[in-house]
Amino acid sequence: MIKARGLARRFSARGRTVEAVKGVDIDVAEGELVGFLGPNGAGKTTTLRMLTTLLRPTAGEATVGGCDLLADPLGVRQRIGYVAQGGGTAPECKVGEEMELQGRLYGLSKAEAHRRGAELAEQLDLAGLGQRLTKTLSGGQRRRLDIALGLIHDPKLVFFDEPTTGLDPQSRANLWEHIRRLRAEHGVTLFLTTHYLDEADALCDRILVIDSGRIVAEGSPDALKARVSGDGVEIGLEPDSVTAAAEVVTALDGAHDVSVVDGTVRFRVPRGDTAMPELLRALDAKDIPMLSMQVHRPTLDDVFLTLTGRTLRDAEEGGEVATDAA
Amino acid sequence: MPRDVWLIFRRDLVLSLRNPAWIFIQIMQPLLYLVLFGPLMEKMVANTPGFPPGDVWQIFTPALIVMIALFGSSFVGFGLLADYRNGVIERLRVTPVSRVALLLGKVLLNALQALVQAILLITLAVLAFDLRAPVGGVVLGLVIVALLSVTMASASYALALTLKSEEAFPALLNAVLLPVLLLSGILLPITTGLAPSWLYTISRINPFTHVVEAERASFRGEFTMDALFTGSVVLLALAALAVFWGTRTFRRENA
Numbered sequence: 001m002i003k004a005r006g007l008a009r010r011f012s013a014r015g016r017t018v019e020a021v022k023g024v025d026i027d028v029a030e031g032e033l034v035g036f037l038g039p040n041g042a043g044k045t046t047t048l049r050m051l052t053t054l055l056r057p058t059a060g061e062a063t064v065g066g067c068d069l070l071a072d073p074l075g076v077r078q079r080i081g082y083v084a085q086g087g088g089t090a091p092e093c094k095v096g097e098e099m100e101l102q103g104r105l106y107g108l109s110k111a112e113a114h115r116r117g118a119e120l121a122e123q124l125d126l127a128g129l130g131q132r133l134t135k136t137l138s139g140g141q142r143r144r145l146d147i148a149l150g151l152i153h154d155p156k157l158v159f160f161d162e163p164t165t166g167l168d169p170q171s172r173a174n175l176w177e178h179i180r181r182l183r184a185e186h187g188v189t190l191f192l193t194t195h196y197l198d199e200a201d202a203l204c205d206r207i208l209v210i211d212s213g214r215i216v217a218e219g220s221p222d223a224l225k226a227r228v229s230g231d232g233v234e235i236g237l238e239p240d241s242v243t244a245a246a247e248v249v250t251a252l253d254g255a256h257d258v259s260v261v262d263g264t265v266r267f268r269v270p271r272g273d274t275a276m277p278e279l280l281r282a283l284d285a286k287d288i289p290m291l292s293m294q295v296h297r298p299t300l301d302d303v304f305l306t307l308t309g310r311t312l313r314d315a316e317e318g319g320e321v322a323t324d325a326a
Numbered sequence: 327m328p329r330d331v332w333l334i335f336r337r338d339l340v341l342s343l344r345n346p347a348w349i350f351i352q353i354m355q356p357l358l359y360l361v362l363f364g365p366l367m368e369k370m371v372a373n374t375p376g377f378p379p380g381d382v383w384q385i386f387t388p389a390l391i392v393m394i395a396l397f398g399s400s401f402v403g404f405g406l407l408a409d410y411r412n413g414v415i416e417r418l419r420v421t422p423v424s425r426v427a428l429l430l431g432k433v434l435l436n437a438l439q440a441l442v443q444a445i446l447l448i449t450l451a452v453l454a455f456d457l458r459a460p461v462g463g464v465v466l467g468l469v470i471v472a473l474l475s476v477t478m479a480s481a482s483y484a485l486a487l488t489l490k491s492e493e494a495f496p497a498l499l500n501a502v503l504l505p506v507l508l509l510s511g512i513l514l515p516i517t518t519g520l521a522p523s524w525l526y527t528i529s530r531i532n533p534f535t536h537v538v539e540a541e542r543a544s545f546r547g548e549f550t551m552d553a554l555f556t557g558s559v560v561l562l563a564l565a566a567l568a569v570f571w572g573t574r575t576f577r578r579e580n581a
Contacts, residue, residue, distance in 0.1 A: 074422055088415075090341070092344060101337050149417065
């Protein structure tokens with residue numbers, strides 16, 4: 001559905017040139033749910049705006065929904081839906097009016113636009129709000145309206161820019177459900193950007209990690225997490241047996257990054273689940289009693305740290321050139 | 327394309343009817359000039375040589391109609407900036423809608439709004455101040471107003487999208503519009519009989535002067551080549567330029 005090669009965008013303002021996106025390759029197959037993960041200012045929105053015909057790339061080429069991005073932008077527009085980060089509803093407009101206008105701009109007749117609007121209102125819990133001004137909607141409702149507008153023409157490929165930014169946890173979980181259902185029930189291919197690791201983890205089949213305008217990693221959430229060297233294990237012990245336990249752990253096959261803090265020993269091991277029985281036997285053999293044990297799978301935060309040397313939070317606070325807004 | 331233009335026009339129409347305050351806000355200034363400034367000129371026009379032909383209302387009303395289009399339609403870019411901030415522009419630009427229609431639908435509604443205000447003002451001038459003007463002249467005058475409104479609105483949208491600043495936009499407009507107002511002889515006609523020659527020369531260079539003069543001629547019922555030609559040519563050229571600028575700005579990728 002998407003095939004981009006060397007897509008790049010430069011912005012020049014006041015004599016300064018910023019390379020917001022430095023040549024990215026993107027492939028998205030039909031029916032996939034792909035996440036574009038990176039800190040603010042990494043070039044996510046810029047890439048998305050290029051793929052949706054809003055911004056002309058300074059280099060590279062792409063086909064989106066089967067149409068050439070540069071030669072046939074109109075074809076691309078007809079085939080995609082786009083839900084922008086800040087939404088796009090006029091505060092003084094009624095919900096029903098926005099749906100009708102949007103549908104008709106995609107070439108639907110008035111009756112079709114109404115039918116489709118009612119259908120989406122039903123699916124997205126917006127039923128009965130048709131006469132409300134959009135400025136009177138709650139944040140979650142307005143976000144769902146944005147999504148309804150992006151889906152009005154039943155596109156097979158939909159772009160979401162930061163779909164849940166600014167929503168409360170409940171609306172967020174609710175929206176995830178809607179997004180999953182879009183794919184499951186309607187076979188829609190989805191491409192979304194997010195700077196939330198848990199969102200990418202919870203929703204996406206595949207994740208592209210972007211940092212400073214370059215894609216630095218790509219893979220399923222699990223595959224990416226596997227690039228962080230293994231699971232983290234933490235065992236709690238009596239203080240006087242910590243040293244002995246650390247020796248046992250160090251001898252364990254594949255264990256590394258062993259550290260001792262107070263009454264706990266922490267280490268990483270390729271597979272936490274299979275390493276545990278072995279560890280228990282080894283500790284038992286030396287008569288070292290264990291008080292507690294935790295195994296945790298690596299998070300995407302660990303992944304980002306491994307890939308870039310920074311945590312996602314550091315990357316955002318690091319004052320990246322704010323090109324997303326441009 | 328006509329369908330797209332109609333859809334955008336209708337959306338803006340619905341919005342403007344929902345909040346009809348614009349009629350009063352935009353018409354207030356010309357209306358105050360008509361009521362509080364016009365009567366003051368009555369004796370002056372009658373007793374001072376150098377004014378264009380016709381009585382004070384025939385001189386003043388058509389000029390105020392031009393003022394409606396000139397000022398009212400110049401600030402419409404503000405609404406576009408609001409749409410831009412809300413993401414409405416971007417949302418519409420992702421749809422297959424014709425970029426030209428995005429502009430024309432809005433501009434045509436602005437022209438309609440200017441016409442409604444002009445008709446209100448003319449009606450008031452006829453009823454309260456004894457304006458006499460031939461129907462044909464008034465109709466031609468309204469055509470001029472509509473065209474001028476199209477011109478100013480297109481330029482306003484283009485400028486707003488170029489500047490993308492709620493501070494710079496009105497500052498620039500005010501800086502341009504006040505000299506234009508004074509130099510086009512809307513309040514007091516700039517004729518050889520009234521103005522020093524340097525001021526007269528500058529006012530001739532101002533294209534809107536010719537539009538005001540054509541408007542006055544049509545209110546006097548002077549449908550001659552001599553009276554209308556310059557104004558019509560200037561107005562058509564301005565309109566073509568402004569619409570070209572506007573469509574170019576709307577088409578540009580990152581507008």
